Amino acid sequence: MEKYLTKNDVGRKFSVPAGWLRILPEFGEGHEVVVRAIDGKGFYWAFYCAIRERGRYKKPVFQSREWFKFVNQKGLKVGDKIVLCEEEDLFRGTKYRIRAQKCIGEGLWVDV
Secondary structure, three states, rough: OOOEEOOOHHHHEEEOOHHHHHHOOOOOOOOOEEEEEOOOOOOOOEEEEEEEOOOOOOEEEOOOOHHHHHHHHHHOOOOOEEEEEEEEEEEOEEEEEEEEEEEEEEOOEEOO
């Protein structure tokens, strides 16, 4: 699953595409879960994903604190790409791989 970053994604919080909810942890009765992931370079990240408590649309987001650390460390800008996939790492206790990518040419993307 992938998403091109918007101004809101790099400046406030990451608006998680609703379709990603089918692979993210179950929220159960709560409105926040921890998404533990390894990035494309092998570093561990713990993102706090929250959904609305009320209303028809859940509007999932990665909360700003850990997300901003990720954005800043990767030097992400509008138009860069995030790729999330299920990939379990029992050693690190993660279920996901999150890749931050930048375009280096026509259709060529590299992990940062």
